[in-house]
Amino acid sequence: MKGAIRLKQVSKAVVTVLGFDRKGIIAKVSHVLFDRGINILDISQTIVDGFFNMMMVVDISEPTCSFDELQDDLIRLGKAMGLQIRIQKNEIFEAMHQI
Amino acid sequence: MIQTNQILETLRMIDQEKLDVRTITMGISLFNCVCDDVQRLASRVYSRIARQAEGLVRVGEEIEREFGVPIVNKRISVTPISLITGAVDDPMPVARALDRAAHETGVNFIGGYSALVQKGMTAADRRLISSIPQALSETELMCSSVNVASTRAGIDMDAVRLCGEAVKSLAEKTKDQDGLGCAKLVIFSNAVEDNPFMAGAFHGPGEGDCAVSVGVSGPGVVKRALESVRGEPFDTVAETIKKTAFRITRVGQLVAMEASRRLGVPFGIVDLSLAPTPAIGDSVAHILEEMGLEKCGTHGSTAALALLNDAVKKGGVMASSHVGGLSGAFIPVSEDIGMIEAAACGALTLDKLEAMTCVCSVGLDMIAVPGDTSAATVSAIIADEAAIGMINGKTTAVRVIPAPGKQVGDYVEFGGLLGRAPVIPVHPFSSDDFIARGGRIPAPLHSLRN
Numbered sequence: 001m002k003g004a005i006r007l008k009q010v011s012k013a014v015v016t017v018l019g020f021d022r023k024g025i026i027a028k029v030s031h032v033l034f035d036r037g038i039n040i041l042d043i044s045q046t047i048v049d050g051f052f053n054m055m056m057v058v059d060i061s062e063p064t065c066s067f068d069e070l071q072d073d074l075i076r077l078g079k080a081m082g083l084q085i086r087i088q089k090n091e092i093f094e095a096m097h098q099i
Numbered sequence: 100m101i102q103t104n105q106i107l108e109t110l111r112m113i114d115q116e117k118l119d120v121r122t123i124t125m126g127i128s129l130f131n132c133v134c135d136d137v138q139r140l141a142s143r144v145y146s147r148i149a150r151q152a153e154g155l156v157r158v159g160e161e162i163e164r165e166f167g168v169p170i171v172n173k174r175i176s177v178t179p180i181s182l183i184t185g186a187v188d189d190p191m192p193v194a195r196a197l198d199r200a201a202h203e204t205g206v207n208f209i210g211g212y213s214a215l216v217q218k219g220m221t222a223a224d225r226r227l228i229s230s231i232p233q234a235l236s237e238t239e240l241m242c243s244s245v246n247v248a249s250t251r252a253g254i255d256m257d258a259v260r261l262c263g264e265a266v267k268s269l270a271e272k273t274k275d276q277d278g279l280g281c282a283k284l285v286i287f288s289n290a291v292e293d294n295p296f297m298a299g300a301f302h303g304p305g306e307g308d309c310a311v312s313v314g315v316s317g318p319g320v321v322k323r324a325l326e327s328v329r330g331e332p333f334d335t336v337a338e339t340i341k342k343t344a345f346r347i348t349r350v351g352q353l354v355a356m357e358a359s360r361r362l363g364v365p366f367g368i369v370d371l372s373l374a375p376t377p378a379i380g381d382s383v384a385h386i387l388e389e390m391g392l393e394k395c396g397t398h399g400s401t402a403a404l405a406l407l408n409d410a411v412k413k414g415g416v417m418a419s420s421h422v423g424g425l426s427g428a429f430i431p432v433s434e435d436i437g438m439i440e441a442a443a444c445g446a447l448t449l450d451k452l453e454a455m456t457c458v459c460s461v462g463l464d465m466i467a468v469p470g471d472t473s474a475a476t477v478s479a480i481i482a483d484e485a486a487i488g489m490i491n492g493k494t495t496a497v498r499v500i501p502a503p504g505k506q507v508g509d510y511v512e513f514g515g516l517l518g519r520a521p522v523i524p525v526h527p528f529s530s531d532d533f534i535a536r537g538g539r540i541p542a543p544l545h546s547l548r549n
Binding site for chain 1 (some may be wrong): 100102103105106108109110164165166346349350352
């Protein structure tokens with residue numbers, strides 16, 4: 001439609017990081033995301049008894065690589081740092097928790 | 100925006116409570132393969148399946164990775180083979196073609212070596228049923244089913260007799276594997292055309308060319324949810340199950356829609372099921388025990404299962420645009436650690452299981468009985484179960500394993516999702532003369548609904 005503003009379709013994913021706290025977790029995860037053209041939309045973290053728990057909502061609309069490559073990068077980083085790092089498309093959380 | 104605790108809850112369901120999508124099943128019509136030359140028919144069947152389901156496993160694995168939810172099985176169901184083998188003398192080449200196609204596409208199982216004979220058998224139906232022992236013992240991934248009864252048609256007792264004999268013969272042919280062949284054969288009453296679960300899946304004649312359906316799972320999630328309402332009244336129990344079933348089913352619906360879109364195949368149905376596995380924390384029996392029963396199978400088990408089955412449907416139905424298949428709680432003995440324990444300690448008997456099938460989604464499932472159980476007794480077990488289905492207007496089924504050489508107290512070991520089961524007793528009194536009568540048990544009065 002002429003003159004209508006087309007909103008960009010945003011595709012989101014959730015990155016979760018679980019493991020023992022140490023320096024540089026957010027820095028290293030953010031670095032991988034930045035390298036792959038991923039924008040961080042929201043971030044939250046808690047530490048309970050030294051156990052690190054972080055969640056990021058990220059925009060994967062314009063990545064510079066495939067979802068699989070991004071996932072592999074994050075899993076590799078997780079292994080190197082002794083953390084469990086996952087990326088899952090946002091739809092599964094929306095499906096389960098929103099009507 | 101999704102909350103942190105919601106994300107953590109989803110991860111906990113997947114990691115600790117074994118939430119998974121049990122199967123993506125692609126139903127494929129084989130009517131366009133019909134031919135009176137059996138080799139050409141088999142070749143067409145192979146090509147049709149290999150082409151149509153080429154991307155099924157890849158797409159399933161993609162969805163699994165991207166959404167982070169396990170999709171345990173990818174399966175194919177096809178048109179009941181007796182319907183496409185009317186013009187050939189021997190259905191065995193088609194059986195081999197199905198198995199080859201399953202291997203080629205990389206799926207876990209292919210179902211549909213089936214006949215629908217609730218009212219009577221064609222020559223092709225008889226040929227197919229008599230070939231089942233050979234077909235299932237010579238193939239690896241193929242599953243078979245026979246529908247011998249329906250509320251509308253009554254029970255075909257000639258087919259019931261043949262099926263009892265087929266089960267016995269199949270057990271004997273696969274005796275080196277504890278009668279494993281019998282785990283791939285289901286005898287139905289009121290079979291459904293869009294069931295994504297094995298071993299009873301087939302793509303019914305009323306279906307289109309192709310469809311993808313999804314079967315969900317998640318007994319562990321329901322068990323965990325009920326742990327938080329211990330001692331509270333059943334109203335609360337039912338509400339808790341409904342909410343949990345809604346969430347589980349939404350995941351199934353999401354996966355089904357994604358699979359449909361990526362494969363370019365219409366979405367069929369979501370089967371609202373609670374399907375256990377032998378893993379700890381994935382048991383339907385333990386849900387019943389969580390409601391307050393010391394052991395599954397004791398008095399109260401049927402009522403507990405009725406509540407569970409109903410609440411799963413009520414919670415799930417709003418979460419999916421098309422619900423179908425078997426939809427409800429499964430109670431397979433060998434595939435459920437709680438059922439195995441209950442059968443082993445004598446709490447769960449064949450008679451109690453039969454009562455429970457009046458209120459669960461299907462029937463007597465994955466039950467090992469002594470190897471010397473006669474074909475007539477197996478047929479009589481099938482007839483009883485078919486009668487429950489016929490009278491109650493529900494699907495029932497029998498998947499029993501007369502374990503060759505085994506006695507009560509021995510175990511059959513299948514491994515994987517099929518698990519292990521203690522051999523439990525059948526009644527020692529004969530049903531031979533009953534089964535020898537043959538003929539048809541007429542449809543019940545309430546079949547006349549027009």
